[in-house]
Amino acid sequence: MTLQVENLQVKFGSNEILKDINLSFSAQKLHAIIGPSGCGKTTLLKSLNRTLEMEKGYIIRGKVKLCGENIYEQRDAAMIRRKIGLVFQTPVALPLSIKENVLFAVRYLGERNKIKLQEICESCLQQAGLWEEVKDKLNRPANELSGGQIQRLSIARALAVSPEVLLLDEPCSNLDPASTQVIEGLLRKLATQLTIILVTHNLFQAKRIADVTTLLMNGQVIETGETTAFFNKPEQPATRDFISGLSW
Template sequence: MSLQIENLQVRFGSSQILKDIQLSFNERKLYAIIGPSGCGKTTLLKSLNRTLELERGYLISGKVKLYGEDIYEHRDTSLIRQRIGLVFQTPVALPLSIKENVLFGVRYFGERNKTKLNEICEKCLQQAGLWEEVKDKLNNPAKELSGGQIQRLSIARVLAVSPEVLLLDEPCSNLDPAATQMIEELLKGLAKQLTIILVTHNLFQAKRVADVTTFLLNGQVVEVGETETLFLNPQKQETKDFISGLTY
């Protein structure tokens, strides 16, 4: 088990955003988290790599264990964010070249060997399915890339620091069908190497790519199950209503 959440609670002011979250995630699996807008999906992801504490007003309690070790007991949050990488909904191209976008985190963590840096850049762009498209223009500004390419570049940048868990928040929400298909194929391939947790509003996407799906509602876990089983035979009425489009 790579990641385990125990009694996670998140409050913002007087509002409780997440309530008693208990979840487990295994290695080399792709997990989807679904639920209506405002149910706490993004807050959950940010809690898993301690990005949430960068925002003022949030109070977090409970445990998030990475291979048995509570990440909230670590002083070095940058190390936690290296081991549990997060790709945000809006793809980010840093005001740097394509190559330096990929290597940004690697350089931050101290790698200076040019041969190693070049190897990391090529490997991660290959993993992100972007190498053939950009190999002849690595020194061009990353902002010249398309939206789908920038999303894959963002994934390559996270992969460059060798995370053990990859979190993605609606990575395809602003992409066309062709770019979405490329991202989904990429994620299915990466799930053979590490734990992936994907937040998505797209129920069809969850059905296409996820091994296990969690339904979140009002900050609480309603149901967790193998994806095919959860969609074909949900056990909770709230889940049935949500996936049939009757409510929320």
């Protein structure tokens, strides 16, 4: 298992948001996390790469192990966030060129070799399925791109620092069907190279592209399993109700 979550608890003041979460995320798999709004999905993602601790008021207990090492025992949180990248729901284009958006974190980490930087830029844009669309305008402002292109640019930027795990929070929620299809195809390809953990409200999306699906409700894991079995033969009544729309 690439990433293991053991007895993870998250509180904000007296409000318990996540309650004893135990999950395993395998390498070269696409994991979908589904559940109603407010159930803790985004909080879980932010807990998996120590982004949540940047926000005041949260108390985190338990373990998140990356390749056996508890990330909360590591002093260098920035390195953890490099290994476990997070792409947010709203696509972000930094006020820079397309090229410099991809290379932002790489330059921050000290890479100065121009040839290496060019190789990283092209490779990550290729991985994100964006190279052919932007290769002739790399120095143009990134905010000239469409919403779907900016989302793929955000993914390329996360890939530039060679993460072992990629977290995505509703990456298609603001996109049209064509852009959504492109992103889904991209994620399936990326899942052959690293661990992908995707939060989605779209049950059809989870069913289409996920290898493993987990249902989170009220801060607790209700059920997790191989996606086909999860949707066709759920074990828990709450899962059956949720995927049939009865609890919406």
